Amino acid sequence: MTSSMLFNLTTFAYLISMIVFFAFLAGKNKALGLTGSYIAYVGLIIQTVAIGLRWKESYDLGVGHAPMSNLYESIVFFSWTIILLFAYIDIRYKYRIVGAFVVPFALLGMAWAQLGMNTGIEPLVPALQSNWLLYHVITCFLGYAAFAVACGISIMYLIRTAVEGPDSKATAGGLMSMFPPLRVLDDLNYRSIMIGFPLLTLGIITGAAWANYAWGTYWSWDPKETWSLIVWFVYAAFLHARITKGWVGKRAAWLSVIGFAATIFCYLGVNLFLSGLHSYGGSKM
Amino acid sequence: MATTERSFIENVWDFFCSLKLTLFLLISLALTSIIGTVLPQGQLPPEYVAQISQTKLQIYSNLGFFDMYHSWWFITLLYVFSLNLISCSIKRLPHVFKFVSEPTLVLGESLRNSFPLKKELAFSGAAEKGVERLKEFLGSEFSAPVITEQDGEYHLFAQKNPWCRLGVYVVHFSILVIFVGAIIGSLAGYKGFVSIVEGTSVNAVEGRNGQPIPLGFEVLCEKFSVEFYKTGAPKEFKSILTVLENGQPVPGFSKVKVIVNEPLTYKGITFYQSSYGQASEGSEHYFTVFSRAGGPPVRIATREGAVVTLKDGTTFKLLEATQEVRQFAPGFSGPAARIEVTPKGAAPQTFISFRDFPEMNAQRGDALIFGYEGTNARMYTGLQVAKDPGVWTVWLGCTLMVVGLFIAFFMSHKRIWVVISKGHARMYGNASKNQAAFGMQFDALSEKFQQLKI
Ligand code: HEM
Numbered sequence: 143m144t145s146s147m148l149f150n151l152t153t154f155a156y157l158i159s160m161i162v163f164f165a166f167l168a169g170k171n172k173a174l175g176l177t178g179s180y181i182a183y184v185g186l187i188i189q190t191v192a193i194g195l196r197w198k199e200s201y202d203l204g205v206g207h208a209p210m211s212n213l214y215e216s217i218v219f220f221s222w223t224i225i226l227l228f229a230y231i232d233i234r235y236k237y238r239i240v241g242a243f244v245v246p247f248a249l250l251g252m253a254w255a256q257l258g259m260n261t262g263i264e265p266l267v268p269a270l271q272s273n274w275l276l277y278h279v280i281t282c283f284l285g286y287a288a289f290a291v292a293c294g295i296s297i298m299y300l301i302r303t304a305v306e307g308p309d310s311k312a313t314a315g316g317l318m319s320m321f322p323p324l325r326v327l328d329d330l331n332y333r334s335i336m337i338g339f340p341l342l343t344l345g346i347i348t349g350a351a352w353a354n355y356a357w358g359t360y361w362s363w364d365p366k367e368t369w370s371l372i373v374w375f376v377y378a379a380f381l382h383a384r385i386t387k388g389w390v391g392k393r394a395a396w397l398s399v400i401g402f403a404a405t406i407f408c409y410l411g412v413n414l415f416l417s418g419l420h421s422y423g424g425s426k427m
Numbered sequence: 428m429a430t431t432e433r434s435f436i437e438n439v440w441d442f443f444c445s446l447k448l449t450l451f452l453l454i455s456l457a458l459t460s461i462i463g464t465v466l467p468q469g470q471l472p473p474e475y476v477a478q479i480s481q482t483k484l485q486i487y488s489n490l491g492f493f494d495m496y497h498s499w500w501f502i503t504l505l506y507v508f509s510l511n512l513i514s515c516s517i518k519r520l521p522h523v524f525k526f527v528s529e530p531t532l533v534l535g536e537s538l539r540n541s542f543p544l545k546k547e548l549a550f551s552g553a554a555e556k557g558v559e560r561l562k563e564f565l566g567s568e569f570s571a572p573v574i575t576e577q578d579g580e581y582h583l584f585a586q587k588n589p590w591c592r593l594g595v596y597v598v599h600f601s602i603l604v605i606f607v608g609a610i611i612g613s614l615a616g617y618k619g620f621v622s623i624v625e626g627t628s629v630n631a632v633e634g635r636n637g638q639p640i641p642l643g644f645e646v647l648c649e650k651f652s653v654e655f656y657k658t659g660a661p662k663e664f665k666s667i668l669t670v671l672e673n674g675q676p677v678p679g680f681s682k683v684k685v686i687v688n689e690p691l692t693y694k695g696i697t698f699y700q701s702s703y704g705q706a707s708e709g710s711e712h713y714f715t716v717f718s719r720a721g722g723p724p725v726r727i728a729t730r731e732g733a734v735v736t737l738k739d740g741t742t743f744k745l746l747e748a749t750q751e752v753r754q755f756a757p758g759f760s761g762p763a764a765r766i767e768v769t770p771k772g773a774a775p776q777t778f779i780s781f782r783d784f785p786e787m788n789a790q791r792g793d794a795l796i797f798g799y800e801g802t803n804a805r806m807y808t809g810l811q812v813a814k815d816p817g818v819w820t821v822w823l824g825c826t827l828m829v830v831g832l833f834i835a836f837f838m839s840h841k842r843i844w845v846v847i848s849k850g851h852a853r854m855y856g857n858a859s860k861n862q863a864a865f866g867m868q869f870d871a872l873s874e875k876f877q878q879l880k881i
Contacts, residue, residue, distance in 0.1 A: 265662065354815075
């Protein structure tokens, strides 16, 4: 059994989970919701084992390092954290339907990683040989995952307001009856960002500390750094929007969606479209 | 006149205190920051200058887009941001302090009705007896209450974590601390670069503007080396450095290993491994030339670019040499040289001569076999140099921010009131954050409250 096979199995589990959740959304059958959750959890367990196994495999190859050193490994970790947070919301707040809007993000990540990327274990170039890598990547990606969850919830919020019309008291029936009430969605959105924002802040700080330690500047306006700051500004705006008259509700939900779009650009777009210190595995020392 | 002036100042004050301005600033900072990630910053690469039109170049550079994070308008945004932050805090902090230091001990009618969390307990004993019992109850189950008597009613007030209302202000203050740290760094620190050839030392580094900056001590590079993985990817760049004061090694700073991610700091100045190369100037390279016809090998010493004529009239020129050929010729390793050989009366040929692969050198089938032997050239190490006395202030600000965020988000100011009148006691609860969790706590407390026998 190799980690790669287990990752394929994980992707498959998330696919099935998503399909079951969509059926749940359409059919409102409680058993379907439960099945969707359990399949996602099975995927989570398999993925956890696979990440541990990949870690061990890297030591067997003689280049031992935590499995967070390149784009492939970071996407796998990102998917893992998304499902972990979904499990938290499902178990703690009992809003299973959120899965229909959150599991797809994890599936998308895994599918892209497994199908479109080089999955080989590579040795660490000198720039990445530091414990800061671990602190930095873990905090950033936990934050990103929280934002992914918040984005899924905001989309639910926006769909619900669109269907129900501007602050109509009459709640729409049908599909909407499955969604948590607006008040709850708003609260869950806020809670996810309340988890994500401090983690992103820690991610930026650990990145700055690492850069200072390795290069002598804690901030150099490198595109990746700047984009992480842009994301931080957007979520800071979200936090203040919630307490500002005229900005609560819909606009705050939009800020959360925009924040996640900026997060994704920070994570992928910068590597694909802009150049800088962070192109994983580049030749920069 | 005086009144309009007053209202003008008030208007300005209100403008700087407004949260809408905060939103505008945060969104503007986010949007404008994008410019600097799309356009090149600092020294413009010539290819970029060549492809962009003159007018555009002129407009962009007038707007400061090529150094936008230091442009007047970006800095102005940051100043307004700070002003907004400070004014907001000045306006609100006194209220928060008052709220914390002078809590609402007596719950008025309107407040009573506004709290969703309430519970009633009926009892038959005297109100005074109820006060004693409930004081004990709150003290052991929540926190010790303050008792106020008013209009024949007794008000018991108990609270937890009142100071966590200040968490948000710690976050805001931390931003200003980070700004101060950054300003200290830019005024009193510098960034520079230095390259040191093995066996030599330097006493100054080159600043960003190209000016030399004296160090006040010397740094000697004893040795530089590179290690590679089997795949050919670099594994380690290593300099061995010694700090000299008055020509003498400083104890503890002699033969220090400096690698990427492990810098050397001396007297607040830090040296970071950043690049390397071969100091080719004036160095010699050695070759051994065998003749296929037999005879003793000839040893040649030459320099890059120099032409050597051998006994049979063949001329030989060293084009370039490397001490690690892997990146140019995958599958090979070790030192190698690219040479141009022109046998007498024939066309020149260019090929690579290896030190560690003599069979490759022999494979060429020419009359002469060239083996590269290496060089007496020394390596140089390139070090990034930084002095930043503001960095600890920045870390202090970061720590405050994380602590402040934790307090602001994950702690809550919990308040409980019990109003005792004749025959019954009513309990009310309120929390600044996470109402749901407090609701459960309040329910558990109510349960015990209702068990009380008075
Ligand atoms: C111009 C700059 C800023 C101003 C004027 C400002 C002002 C405020 C005000 C008035 C509040 C409400 C406090 C209360 O509830 O009594 C607040 C909340 C908050 N601010 Fe700021 N702020 C600014 C920038 C920032 C930034 C950059 C951050 C990023 C860390 C931040 C983080 C927070 C947080 C976490 C809260 C609490 C929000 C909540 O409880 O949901 N602020 N801010």
